[in-house]
Amino acid sequence: MPVKRVSTMFEQHRETLERALAAIAERGYWSAYPESPSPRVYGEGAAERGKEAFEAHLGKPFALDQPGTGAWIGAERSPYGIDLGVTYPEPVPGDLVAAAQAALPAWRDAGPQARALACVEIVERINRRSFELAGAVQHTTGQAFVMAFQAGGPHAQDRALEAIAYAYAAMTSSAGAARWEKPAKGEPLVMEKRFTVVPRGVALVIGCNTFPTWNAYPGLFASLATGNPVIVKPHPRAVLPLAITVRIAREVLAEAGFDPALVSLAVEEGRGLARTLATHPGVRIVDFTGSTEFGDWLEANARQALVHTEKAGVNTIVVDSTGSWRGMLGNLAFSLSLYSGQMCTAPQNILVPAGGIETDEGHKSFEEVCAGLAGAVGALLGDEARAVELTGAIVNPDVLARVEAAPSYGEVVLESRALKHPAFPDAVVRTPVIVKVAADRPDVYGREHFGPISFVIPTASTEESLDVLRHTTGERGALTAAAYSTSDGVLDRAERVALDAGVNLSCNLTGGVFVNQSAAFSDYHGTGANPAATASLTDPGYVAGRFHVVQSRRPA
Amino acid sequence: MPVKRVSTMFEQHRETLERALAAIAERGYWSAYPESPSPRVYGEGAAERGKEAFEAHLGKPFALDQPGTGAWIGAERSPYGIDLGVTYPEPVPGDLVAAAQAALPAWRDAGPQARALACVEIVERINRRSFELAGAVQHTTGQAFVMAFQAGGPHAQDRALEAIAYAYAAMTSSAGAARWEKPAKGEPLVMEKRFTVVPRGVALVIGCNTFPTWNAYPGLFASLATGNPVIVKPHPRAVLPLAITVRIAREVLAEAGFDPALVSLAVEEGRGLARTLATHPGVRIVDFTGSTEFGDWLEANARQALVHTEKAGVNTIVVDSTGSWRGMLGNLAFSLSLYSGQMCTAPQNILVPAGGIETDEGHKSFEEVCAGLAGAVGALLGDEARAVELTGAIVNPDVLARVEAAPSYGEVVLESRALKHPAFPDAVVRTPVIVKVAADRPDVYGREHFGPISFVIPTASTEESLDVLRHTTGERGALTAAAYSTSDGVLDRAERVALDAGVNLSCNLTGGVFVNQSAAFSDYHGTGANPAATASLTDPGYVAGRFHVVQSRRPA
Incomplete structure (x- = not known):
């Protein structure tokens, strides 16, 4: 048997x-x-x-x-x-x-x-x-x-x-078998049950x-x-x-x-x-x-x-302030570059107050944040031979077309570069393109641009950033969201918004953990609570509907 | 709070x-x-x-x-x-x-x-x-x-x-919160996580x-x-x-x-x-x-x-043989009479080999099984004042119409009687109608006739009875099924058929447990594995999709 x-x-x-x-x-x-x-x-x-x-x-x-x-x-x-x-x-x-x-x-x-x-x-x-x-x-x-x-x-x-x-x-x-013994007048009622x-x-x-x-x-x-x-x-x-x-x-x-x-x-x-x-x-x-x-x-x-x-989903980063300017930029640069952003978990929309942010290196204007990001990606991918080991190659022509279309959506913060792969001359390799897109262009940033494409969006305030996070996630879904802030109050509000919108949130990632990575057995991938997915990998809702229980019972 | x-x-x-x-x-x-x-x-x-x-x-x-x-x-x-x-x-x-x-x-x-x-x-x-x-x-x-x-x-x-x-x-x-500590070169990566x-x-x-x-x-x-x-x-x-x-x-x-x-x-x-x-x-x-x-x-x-x-579902009883002729008839009579069969779990189709069955009181022909059932229901509901405490009243005119239509489907084994309720003169009370319907009339017995209506169906053999159970359950669904047999082999085959058809099975009920009753915390009601229901009351599949888990994580 x-x-x-x-x-x-x-x-x-x-x-x-x-x-x-x-x-x-x-x-x-x-x-x-x-x-x-x-x-x-x-x-x-x-x-x-x-x-x-x-x-x-x-x-x-x-x-x-x-x-x-x-x-x-x-x-x-x-x-x-x-x-x-x-x-x-x-x-x-x-x-x-x-x-x-x-x-x-x-x-x-x-x-x-x-x-x-x-x-x-x-x-x-x-x-x-x-x-x-x-x-x-x-x-x-x-x-x-x-x-x-x-x-x-x-x-x-x-x-x-x-x-x-x-x-x-x-x-x-639940048990696969049970003996059921119900008190009754005279003899108890006794049944043997099997649950398959x-x-x-x-x-x-x-x-x-x-x-x-x-x-x-x-x-x-x-x-x-x-x-x-x-x-x-x-x-x-x-x-x-x-x-x-x-x-x-x-x-x-x-x-x-x-x-x-x-x-x-x-x-x-x-x-x-x-x-x-x-x-x-x-x-x-x-x-x-x-x-x-x-x-x-x-x-x-x-x-x-x-x-x-x-x-698809629209993954969002809310930048309010940071206690590690370089850590934040380096972490984001990695997340944007890894596998050329061809991950359902890669960030797309980076929301930054138009008035700039406070950091451990002093106030940074919106333009400085853009320049900082561009610089961090540029530094990360400066060595071509090492860069391709991070970006990999562009998976298909659709992604390439989106990279090429991205500059038309606003002001280019960082141009995408074509890299030569030292081992594979015919590989199609592109570095990330970053574009500044106005907050009143949800027609652009409110949908997924799968690939190495991200948008830096100036908002009136972190509150507006959180509203954008709430709305884009509610309408188009998201697999990940992140927030950077030195204020516990802001992080708590970001958590409330993430709960309401039903998206998993990462806060203040500045080291070796990245928003686009989830660890099995600990991090849930997706939630089921927004349009990007019907369930988490893995939660009870992901497995429970795959089977039923059929019972038989006989008098003992 | x-x-x-x-x-x-x-x-x-x-x-x-x-x-x-x-x-x-x-x-x-x-x-x-x-x-x-x-x-x-x-x-x-x-x-x-x-x-x-x-x-x-x-x-x-x-x-x-x-x-x-x-x-x-x-x-x-x-x-x-x-x-x-x-x-x-x-x-x-x-x-x-x-x-x-x-x-x-x-x-x-x-x-x-x-x-x-x-x-x-x-x-x-x-x-x-x-x-x-x-x-x-x-x-x-x-x-x-x-x-x-x-x-x-x-x-x-x-x-x-x-x-x-x-x-x-x-x-x-799963835990509502966790500390995640991943070994890494130098310092471990440590995150505090919340799962809501x-x-x-x-x-x-x-x-x-x-x-x-x-x-x-x-x-x-x-x-x-x-x-x-x-x-x-x-x-x-x-x-x-x-x-x-x-x-x-x-x-x-x-x-x-x-x-x-x-x-x-x-x-x-x-x-x-x-x-x-x-x-x-x-x-x-x-x-x-x-x-x-x-x-x-x-x-x-x-x-x-x-x-x-x-x-709706079509609940089926397979009668092969019994070690308690009177117990079986009494049990079935009760199940047919309780609340005038107006239960989603009440039996409708009673499948009996045309050649009759073996019992502890000797061989019983198909006609004797029919007569035995009719007699048991008649005896159970003989006293009008006591009968209404078992049958209750007919819930709505649709049920009444089905009771009246039932005799047209075959040979009447037991006529439905109108009872007078001693306390409520305007109550509409009807006893069960039992009709003999041919095995080649799945157009009749293959759909639900909700109410005090049951069909006794002569089959070529218990194997054919099990086939009918399999097909009617697979096509129209069922909330309950039952089998009577003194043969372990037959009961095992009935269990296999019930598993394949995805219906809960009761075997040899002759005492105080009835096919139309399920006990919370022990018996599952429905399975989700046939067309009668999408899930059991209650199994993991019934609750799991009602919520999601949303996570947040921060560096510790």
Whole structure:
């Protein structure tokens, strides 16, 4: 029986699961998968072997034994200027769903613990492939190598484990069996009851271009751990990281005696497969990361499914004053430059009182704040060879078009520069553009300009800045917000506004913590309380709807 | 500050909350509110005082200090033949929503514990008014008095407390604050983090005609405990029980220093107020119990809200064999007769092999099973004065029409009789009608015939019976299912089918536990896994989407 085999096979992960359960309750610092790519952590030669493994995929068909048309498709091109040349089996959507449905009962019957432990095994094996995955993430997203390793590897794996822990906690919060004994006249009434977690049905995970693993793993593992087979539909430009992930999952599931059809890959070249799958009557859960337009379409049309979306947002920084002028500028410069701002968490709108701000280096006028920011970004990215390791490459032509359009919105504070990548001559690399935009132009700053584009907006006062934060977040959503102030009163008001607007707030970041980074097991990513996302990664609302409890009772 | 006042005022409920939390984890027998209306439990004179309190409402305006048009409306008529003559303030929907929104921040800021304890206080005060509420429930639903007391009083109160406990557990499963200390080169990175539960927004609870309190309380208290203001829109025929409830809630909230607009009543005479409120942009949660037609409409149209619905279902009994012929017949007769089958949990389809069944009294042919059932119902309801205390009255003309239509579907096994109520000459009372319907008539038995209407359906075998259970539940939903068999193999197969179809199953009920009754804290009501309901009363999925977590972080 699979249950016993899994318990035996993956018993060694029990402690990891227990520690993850403690971590999600305490939400202090914890990480299961080291973020350092150092050989001291991952072993001598691990990086080289991972690079070879990644390169071995290039120019070849990526075999997966799952229902397909027989055609091999795929047209991934690295933002660093290399055609990957990997092809994947073209799926038959209905057949994938049918195979997933057939695999469901045995996985359901395995129960919460066996499923959770098998999921941890999948994540552990993914972890061992972190260097291979880093190559795949780097050359599909344009992230620099170290970021591709960290965000695409251990950070994504931590988010996966976090989702497994939330799923396990939700499934086991009530007893799986109980004896019910009700006092009554004469004999008590006694019943034996069983409570079984049943999955909602086949789940679909729709991946994004920029963080194929980090944004897909929570939905993938939350659904799988709660008993749902999962069809993974990667972004056509970022298939390989999820193809490797799916193959690993299928291997683990098959070894444990389950049908590998519990996890399958639905590759397309951009012909609407997501729509077909998301509205298939057999698909009961959809997790999506991407544009507001398609997220809204899914919410309106995938009516047979529970739909979780993470969409666009307008992230805002309120600058009131600071006790560390240089710390603030350096921190913001890093946040604007990291992966060329191609993060759903990167700041866009920087709100500064027109009359300037007080700092530890004296009063700074609005123009000085602009100049300070421009200077900090310029200094950070002054060395071209080092700069590309922070900015990475531009992920797709849409981002490039937005960078080029940005100067038309106002007065340019910092021009975007095209950098030459020393190792990849065809890589498209751009430094951030910063534009001063008037406060009466919410038509410009009130929507997302995804990419290395930010706006410095002069406001009448910090109160007006907080109003702008409230309104843009309420109307367009946001994944992050930040405030800088030496006044506890201002920070408290900023917290009230963030609560009302439903956005996570970072205050006075001047060191090694950045507004666009969230730590699994401690920081929530998104809230569900504003239009940018339907739930946090990860909170109870993210996992609870993925399963139901079915009961049976018999007289004892 | 409200938080402190509430903690002090309602400190005495901490133990009740703790016991409820233990009960939802263990799911054995527990009840906070005694179901016996005996003076030994509720005190000498409690019944008489409650009756007086109920009667004091009749023929008068029911005052509630909330936004209204100035008009007084209401046209409730008791199924026992009495016009209640109570009128209620006609609301202005937008004003109710605005008042609720204005009340939200202070309630949010009070925090999970203060809210949960205040909610328990509301339930405790409702409990003290159980006899008054019993009168209101009896004369709006047609339930007999004892049932109105139990289901409308303590059982509903237990379900309310259960929802509060689930809400509290979900809100407090992760820490409200944490210190995050990440090892780093040189100094560790240290952040102080706060995690605040924020409500989704204004909630709407749409009550039903037959169980105004029992079906409304879980949504009302799940939303309120998670920080959402609640607008209660009763069924036009069953306003009074919820009006009393709303008034009690407003009193408690005002005493605790909160805005009573956190709970308000939206009465109508049936002119579409539910549609107006459910699609109001400010309404973010809708809980509904009632018809599939309107539930489907809400799911399709109240797109701005999280919608939980409990709709129609087709409840099925699979009879394979029994070790207690008389026990089985008596149990089924009771389930068919209780409140004239006007329960969403009452059985409708009784599937019996055409070749008959084995019993402890020998083989019984299909015809003998039919005759046995008819005889058991006849014996149970033989004494007219006692019978009405079981059947109650017919709640509305639609039910009566279905009773009258039933004989046309097949061969009548038991005719419905009109009974004279000894105390209420104008009460409309009907005993169950049982009709033999062919297995090839899913057009008849495959949909709900709400009321004292059941069908005995001859099948080729128990396997066919299980197939019918699977299909009708999958297609039309069900809130309950039951199986009778002396074979463990058959019961195991029935459990598998129930798991696949996502319906709660009761096996071999022959004593004092009935398929149409579910015990709070132990039995789940509905599953969410079939079309009859979106979630259980109560499971994590029922509460988790009602709130989000918003975080703030600052360097320590």
